[in-house]
Amino acid sequence: MKNTIYLILLITGLAYQAQAQKVLEYKQYYHTGQAQVKAGQYDAAIVSLDKAIERMPYYSAMYAERGKAKLKVKDYTGAIKDFTIVLQKKSYDAQAYLQRGIAYYHLQDYNNAEFDLKDALHYRPENREAKQYLDKTLAKQEELRQLALQQQNEILATQNRTNQRDEWERRQRRFYRNQLIWGTIVPLAVWTGILLWR
Structure with missing residues (x-):
């Protein structure tokens, strides 16, 4: 024992x-x-x-430090993972929201960047870096909206040109068909009828 x-x-x-x-x-x-x-x-x-x-x-502090380092070496996906862990442990961490928002911005995921940067500003309204990145993010979103609108307009214009060309071709075929009927078939039928009556 x-x-x-x-x-x-x-x-x-x-x-x-x-x-x-x-x-x-x-x-x-x-x-x-x-x-x-x-x-x-x-x-x-x-x-x-x-x-x-x-x-x-x-400890979330270690993930935050590693996230900062990953952000600096442009491992944005890794930084997002680290800052997400930080935010799971400390959902009020304005700096983690800011840095994850910056990582999303660099990955061109502007919607998630906007959400995170707005959260960073919610907790720290005076944060200049968050404001600057939010302005850049909103500008990029507007630029993408304009580009999408321009592409949509180009597609519609192409479709309109195609439709107009198809309509012109249909009119041309109708015209040639009518010319064939009235210029060849009808006279041939008339002459055939005349010859048969004789």
Whole structure:
């Protein structure tokens, strides 16, 4: 009985020590990743933050830092995933909305960019960067609407030209048919009738 208790305590102590080691490693990788982001070493920061998240995947701050680094290296899809995790944990994080909106903007997903940038401004109405990106997003959406309208008008104009050409061809065929009937068949029938009556 005594040996069982000692064994349980030993296993518990080892598990606690392993967990403490994980926490120390996660903090070391996280702080290294933060420093690398600040120093502009974004690829290295992503590697460090990957290791931190692998050891302790619960903290939104690590995903936010990695999202910033991914945004800088133009991994917009990866940045969106990281900022989405941040927003699942902290749905009021204006900075995460802003940065995810910027990532959507660069992926030309202007509808989602608009929603995120408006959410960022909801939580921080004075945020200039969010306002600038929202203005750019709305301008792009308007540009796309105008382009779609222009393309639709071009399609309609092409269809109208096709319809007009088809109508002209039908009129031409009718004209030639009438010419054939009145210029050839009717006179031939008349002359045939005259010859047969003789």
